[in-house]
Every structure is written in structure tokens, then in C-alpha cells.
Amino acid sequence: MLSKRVVVLLCTLFCLLAIPPSGLYSQTAGTVNGLVADTTGAVVVGATVTLTDKATGFAQTMTTNDAGRYVFVDVTPGVYGLTVSKTGFRLAKMADQKVTVGMELTLNVALEVGTMSQTVEVQVSAGAELQTENATMGSTVSNDMLLAMPNLNRDATSLLTMQPATAPYAPGGGDVYGGQVAGSLSDQNTYMLDGGNITSDLEGDNNYTNNGIGGRGAIPTPLESIEEFKVATNNQTADFFSSAGGQVMLQSKRGGNAFHGSAYEYFQSQLFNANTWDNNRHGNPIVKFHDNRFGGGIGGPLLPGKFLGGKTYFYGFYEGRRFPGTAQVEEWTVPSAALRAGIIKLRDPATKVVTAYNLNPNPTLDPSVGTNDNDPQIGTMLPTAMCGTATCDPRNKGISPVVSQLWSKYVPLPNNENGGDTLNTQGFRAALSLPEREDYGMLRVDHDFGDKWRFFGSYRIYNDILPSTNQIDIGGLLLGDKLGVPKSVSSNPTLPRYLVAGLTGTLRPNLINEFHFSYLLNRWFWQRQGVTDALSGVPAGIEFSDSHFGCLCPLNMDTQNSRNRVWNGHDWNYSDTINWVKGTHWTTTCATTRWSPAYRTWFTS
Incomplete structure (x- = not known):
């Protein structure tokens, strides 16, 4: 007789192997599965099921197993057509089936007796989009809705605070307010982009680079570059092992058979604003400024015809921001x-x-x-x-x-x-004056190696040159500065990079393998002037209080604001997932490795 410990161990292993299709890997793709039967309800074995991407024309094929089941995993979000064929039955078609981020779409088909030259348009039954494979709660936002919603910084992850069960940002409440999902702190949220992890490896709720607004990924995600955005708030499956908060999943736009693109510009200035109450009280005129955010993207076939057994598609995107105007009046x-x-x-x-x-x-x-x-x-x-x-x-x-x-x-x-x-x-x-400059670039490439293997790779680069108020020269102390004309002599540049790639292949009709790799370079600096000798013969900085704006000196040199800092985090993620369908059972096994060396330097004056 088996001991209790052995029984418990076997039950635990069974539960791990019976994880829903999302598996141990936090994917941002979708899944399509279903049952093929005849009109009497008897399962149809050996039916050919074809899932065709409407954007690229790429078709994947599967054969129903001895239980009439089929499954397509790691399906890139988009619109698809499904066809089912079997000798002795009419061809069944389902058109315009939308797959969203993290979704498991169930499409059951009932084949009618007839010849394959006859086609039946099958209407999707009610509940096809009902997530019966897991109990994860959350909401999905498409690109059209992302663009239509008000969003000052045009970053997709900032919409986290608008999701159900998520605390909104509280102005003046400190950097730990905003972005808490289901009661967890905002530093417990995990951010996934194209299946890779872009969660910051450093600050938690300190938000060194995120301005204290509920956090975001270590690299921005401009709205125009994102196809879909989803937040899972409760009951996450075993794939969500990183933290106790929400799971933010984003999927990049991609290219298709036809060229498509867009361009945009958002402009703000004092022409659309009223003067502040404080400026009016002191008789100061409205501060002149202008803020330009502009960019565009284009996608389509990268090469004419086929290469290495299939087609190659690309999508490129750029966004820039220029904020040369005056920020605000300080005292x-x-x-x-x-x-x-x-x-x-x-x-x-x-x-x-x-x-x-x-x-x-x-x-x-x-x-x-x-x-x-x-x-x-x-x-x-x-x-x-x-x-x-x-x-x-x-x-x-x-x-x-x-x-x-x-x-x-x-x-x-x-x-x-x-x-x-x-x-x-x-x-x-x-x-x-705090002139800010942002430049963001992204390139994604997708390639189909026939109908069994698919590859995608994406690279993102971001440079944010941002002067700060940590050290300000009001006295013309430094070369090129003028007495009475404040100038920032400190900055907080942010320079992250992100690379992600994936390869999905059908090893056998009932065995599919997914491999994903991602690398995140989380890099930022606090560049400071430090301590400066104001007068010759006095080998030290002079200030009369440890105060930012009240030191009675031309340049504040307090310790917290005058020291340089560097963060250089490297996050390597590798994941391999095997999906196996046997009868009515569907098991997923995954191995994930994460290596995160980080290098930091603090210089204190």
C-alpha cells in the first residue's frame, strides 16, 4: 500500500502536469481549442483543422485525436478563420474569429454528412469566448480602445489603474499609492510584453524612473505600438509565479500581407491653458511652453515571395517627444x-x-x-x-x-x-526650464517556416534625457550659466533596452513546443553636478541649510540631491513549454530560467 507521502507527491505532480494551457510560462498569446463531432454528437477522429491568420494568410493545421479534440497554442492575437474537413463530411468554416491576449477560445464544430466540395458556414455557439479552462479574472483592451481612451503620457501600462479591482493614483499620496491590484502593493505587479518580462528589477514602490504613478514596466509601451493590453487581477494560473499582484500582458503590433501604417502628433502649449492661481497672485504672466509627442509605424511583408519555407513580415515604430518649453515657476x-x-x-x-x-x-x-x-x-x-x-x-x-x-x-x-x-x-x-527629449524605437519580425514552425523577434530601444530639479544653479556659478536665470545642472537619463524572441513548432499532431527568450537591460542614471567650489580660496561648497530651495546659496549641494547613482540591471529569461494532447486530457510542462545580475554604483559627495 502506498504511504500518505507518496500519494501526496503523486497528486502534486498530477496537478502540475494538469495546468491549463497557459502553462508555467506567462504567455501574451492566445489559444484556440475545441471538439469536432458529427450531428449525432459522435466524435470525429482524424479531421483536419486549419487555422488561418487573416492578416498574413499563414495557415496552421492540426488533426483531431481519438477523442475528437484539437488545440492551437501560442496563437498571436488577431482575426482568424477556422476550417474543418473530413472525407464523407461537408467542409465547415468559421470566419472572423478574434483571438485576444491570454484568451482561450473554444470553437466546437459539428460536421454534416456530405461531400467535401460542399461548404457549411458554421455559426459560433454561445459561450465560445467563455474561459472554461481557468478561473483567471481580468479585462482585455484592444488597440482601438487604447487610442480612444484619455492618456496623458500615451503609455499602455498607465491604464492599469483604470482596471477593475485596481486602486487609482492618488495625487500627493506618495509613490506607493496607485496601481495596487486586489489589495497587493503596486510593486507586486508583473509586466509581460510579447511573452517576455519587462518588470523592473529594482525599485519596488520607490519608482525611481516611473514618477511614482503606480509603477510600469522598465521600458515604456507607447499606445500606438501595442495591439492589445490585458490585466489579470484575480485567480491567476500557475504560470503567474513571479508576484502576488496583477499580471499586465501586452502584445506588439505586427506586419501582414498588406502594407499598413499610421502617423500622429499630439501638441500641448500654454495657448490651451489658463494661468495658475499662484502666478496670478504674484503678478507673474503665464509660462510659455510647448510639448510635442509625435511618431508613426509601418508594417507589411519584408521580402517578396517565400524564404526558408515561408513568408517574413515586419513592423517598425518610432515615437519622439520634445518638451523644450518652460515647466513652471519655482521660488x-x-x-x-x-x-x-x-x-x-x-x-x-x-x-x-x-x-x-x-x-x-x-x-x-x-x-x-x-x-x-x-x-x-x-x-x-x-x-x-x-x-x-x-x-x-x-x-x-x-x-x-x-x-x-x-x-x-x-x-x-x-x-x-x-x-x-x-x-x-x-x-x-x-x-x-527643463527641456526633455524622448526617443523610442521598436522593430518586430515574424517568419513562418512552413505550416509547422513559426518565429518572431522584437527589439525595443528607449532614450529619455530628462533634466531634474535636484540641483539648480540660480547664481551663474557654473560656466555658461547666468545670475538670476535658473538652470538645471542635474538629470535623470533612462536608457533601457528590450529583446524578445519565440519559436513555436508542431513536433507531432498532438505535441507542440514553444521556446521563448527575453533580455531586459534596465539602465538609468542620476547625473549630478555634485559639490562645487563657489569662491577661489575656499576649497568646499558653501550652503547655510540642508534644504533644496532654502540653502541661501547659488547651488544646493545637500547629500541626497548631489550624489550620482547608476543602475545597470540585466534580466535574462528562458522558457520552454511542451503541450501534449492525449484523448480528452491536455497537459502542459514548462521549464523557466531567469538570471538577473544587477550592477549599481552610488557616488556620495
């Missing part, structure tokens, strides 16, 4: 005219009267710092301030000549008297 805290002169002004909390204290060893002119200053000694020469019997400056030196030189030469004068504490520090408001 920095800078020393007032009084503080620059070595005078500190304090307002009595009871009388509201301002008193000026001259810390210099010599009499100094008391300047006005605006309408908030009711100091009665404005315009007079203030004597050295005394604190009891001694000067308020125990060193009796007044403002440091180094500080005085720094403020007079490299820190602009305030233009907002209501900023800072309004007396000793005030605001400097100016428009900050």
Missing part, C-alpha cells in the same frame, strides 16, 4: 538686502514693530526690505548693536567677507517680499 529663499548688509531685523510679537540690529563693527545704512518692514530707523546709519555691555557679535567682525562675496556675486536679489520670513530672507521667483 528660492534668498537673503534680503538687510541680511546681505549684515543687519538682522526682528518683529516684536506684541507691538508688531520691526527693530534692526547691526552686527557689523562699523555703522551701516539700514535698508528697507519692502512693505512688511516698518522699521523706524530705515535710511539711517545704524550703530553697532549692543547686547548688554558687549557687542551682539562676540567676535566683533560682522558678516563674513566670504559670505558677503558669495551673496553679492552669485545669489540673485529677492523679487517676492512675502517669501521667507519677509525681513531677513525673502523669495526669488523665476521660471525653470
